[in-house]
Amino acid sequence: MTKRGYGRSLLFVAFATGIGWVLRRWFTxxxxxxxxxxxxxATALLFGRGPAFVAxxxxxAAFDYFFVPPVFEFNIADxxxxxxxxxxxxxxxxVSNLAxxxxxxxxxxxxxxxxxxxxxxLSLHLASTTTESESIQSLVQHLSAHLGTAxxxxxxxxxxxxxxxxxxxxxxxxxxxxxxxECAWTDRAYTGVGAASFQHVPIICIPIVxxxxxxxxLVLDAGAWDGADASQLQLVKAMAQHxxxxxxxxxxxxxTKSAEVRAQAEESRSALLSAVSHDLRTPLAAIxxxxxxxxxDANLFAPAQRDEIIRTICEQAERMERQIANLLDMTRxxxxxxxxxxxxxxxxxxxxxxxxxxxxxxxxxxxxxxVPDSLPLLYVDTLLLxxxxxxxxxxxxxxxxxxxxxxxxxxxxxGTLTVDVADNGPGVPEGSEGRIFDKxxxxxxxxxxxxxxxxxxxxxxxxxxxxxxIAFNRAQGGAVFRVRIPIANVTPEPAALLGA
Numbered sequence: 236m237t238k239r240g241y242g243r244s245l246l247f248v249a250f251a252t253g254i255g256w257v258l259r260r261w262f263t264x265x266x267x268x269x270x271x272x273x274x275x276x277a278t279a280l281l282f283g284r285g286p287a288f289v290a291x292x293x294x295x296a297a298f299d300y301f302f303v304p305p306v307f308e309f310n311i312a313d314x315x316x317x318x319x320x321x322x323x324x325x326x327x328x329x330v331s332n333l334a335x336x337x338x339x340x341x342x343x344x345x346x347x348x349x350x351x352x353x354x355x356x357l358s359l360h361l362a363s364t365t366t367e368s369e370s371i372q373s374l375v376q377h378l379s380a381h382l383g384t385a386x387x388x389x390x391x392x393x394x395x396x397x398x399x400x401x402x403x404x405x406x407x408x409x410x411x412x413x414x415x416x417e418c419a420w421t422d423r424a425y426t427g428v429g430a431a432s433f434q435h436v437p438i439i440c441i442p443i444v445x446x447x448x449x450x451x452x453l454v455l456d457a458g459a460w461d462g463a464d465a466s467q468l469q470l471v472k473a474m475a476q477h478x479x480x481x482x483x484x485x486x487x488x489x490x491t492k493s494a495e496v497r498a499q500a501e502e503s504r505s506a507l508l509s510a511v512s513h514d515l516r517t518p519l520a521a522i523x524x525x526x527x528x529x530x531x532d533a534n535l536f537a538p539a540q541r542d543e544i545i546r547t548i549c550e551q552a553e554r555m556e557r558q559i560a561n562l563l564d565m566t567r568x569x570x571x572x573x574x575x576x577x578x579x580x581x582x583x584x585x586x587x588x589x590x591x592x593x594x595x596x597x598x599x600x601x602x603x604x605x606v607p608d609s610l611p612l613l614y615v616d617t618l619l620l621x622x623x624x625x626x627x628x629x630x631x632x633x634x635x636x637x638x639x640x641x642x643x644x645x646x647x648x649x650g651t652l653t654v655d656v657a658d659n660g661p662g663v664p665e666g667s668e669g670r671i672f673d674k675x676x677x678x679x680x681x682x683x684x685x686x687x688x689x690x691x692x693x694x695x696x697x698x699x700x701x702x703x704x705i706a707f708n709r710a711q712g713g714a715v716f717r718v719r720i721p722i723a724n725v726t727p728e729p730a731a732l733l734g735a
Contacts, residue, residue: 240282241289247274248293252301259302267302268323271295275327279334287331295324350470353381357474361481367489370481371401371451374474378455379403382467385456388443389416397452406438406456416440420452428457429468441472443479450482518551525551575616575699582610582645582652585617589624600632605644613652614723615700623696623704626689627656627716635660635713650722651702657715662708671706693718 251274255267262270271294279287299309299320360373371388378386385404389397397416406412415433419426419440426432427439436457443451453475525544528536536544583606590602613620624643631641635658644655663671672694690706693716697704702720709715 240278240286244278244282244286244290245293247278248290248297250274251294252297256301264298264302264319268298268319271298271323272326272330276330276334279331280338283338284331284335287335288328291324291327291331294327295320298323346466350466353377354470354473354477358477361478364481365485365488367482367485368400370478370485374453374478375401375403378453378471378474382455382471387454389420389452389454390450391420400451404456406454411436412438416452416454420449423449425472439468439471441475443475443482445479445483450479450486518555521551522548522555575619577614577616579612579614580617581612582606582654583608585613585615585620586624586643586645586654588617589621589628592621593625593628600628601638601640602628603640603642605642607646610645610647610652611722613720615720616696619696619699620720623693623718624654624656626693627718630689630716631656631658631660634658647722648719652718652720652722654718654720655715656718657709657713659713662712662714663706665708668706668708672704 248271251270255262255270259267274294275287275290278290296309300307303319357373357377360377361370364370364373375386375388385402385406387399387402387406390400392398397420411433415426415436415438418424418432419442423442423444424430424432425439425441427436428434429439433440439455439457441453441455442449443453453471455471525548529541529544583604586604586606590604628641631639635641640659642655642657644657646653672690674688674691694704697718697720700720702718704716704718706714706716
């Protein structure tokens, strides 16, 4: 480009001379000198200071030879033109220097803008990544595309040996290159071309570090890229640093998630131990005590007392059976072993079956059913949904108390069956409306017994039917459990209707 610039600068001078020669009848010497100044400025802007200096010398010589009397000679008839030549030369040099300085500043700004654009594009991609590997892959792709060279990122394996985790192109490899990489990783320092160590190795090693420790090692092929370019090297280091922050963030998020999972597992384990140690051992102790009394002192009890002891044994056995069934059912839902066995049923029949399923508890409640006959048939797992509404009724007895009034209202809301189970009890404790559906959760303000799995099973059944269940308090007092189940948008077969 430099040689072409010198040649083209002379062509510019020749072009300006031709124009001046053609228009010499209308141009004064001052006009022609201005034309040459324009040539000098254009040459400086396009080709730099050296070609502009050549254009200055050429312009002075051409101006003297073709336009200053005597024409076609380098003799100067009038000494005034000597000052003109000197001023043209000095102004030409000054203008060329200023134009060169402007050109370099423009070039620097363009380069900075390009580097900023590359860093900004990388930042956008890194912002959308969620894992460590995605961040590393994004860095490798952007560097390879921008520098046009082979790029790789290394991380230590379980034995501490650096292994490639992402790469573009093939890097020069050898024992010295391995030593340069290990030195950069150990010392967390830049090695390779342009560095203080391993300057003759045809690679560049830049550690990707966090505040306190190294995360990965960035390696570039210096043979296809001028690694000694300070501005480009600074850009690479900035990109590596930004990627390091994203990697550290991804690791922190992963550690937080792992800690949350461990905390939830520990909470579930503690709740399960509590349920087994208290909610199962209590009815078992009552059964054992009552059965022992009947065995050892049966003759000491009147018939009414024996009947009461037997009733206690049966109630506690049923209670323990329910607790074990809840634990087993929650385990089946959590492992995904439950598959909905759907069949057609009317909403009124479904809720009536739920009342029959919880009949022992329902006897202590005043239940009102408000189910329109116009509701469409439901294509659901009838046994599971019966269990859901039976659990809600048992929950009303447990928390609202015996003698509570429960109203069940069903309606069709834009293709979704909505069923509200409302009671007139104390309501849901404030702040626990969402947590009461968590496994093993029991509100602190209540004294009800149980493992805290009944409502969790209700939510699992609703979600199995692609539905939802929420709880909230009524303005007039009491709690409302709202179940929403999508109504199947298909027409049941006649055989299915007969079966239902």
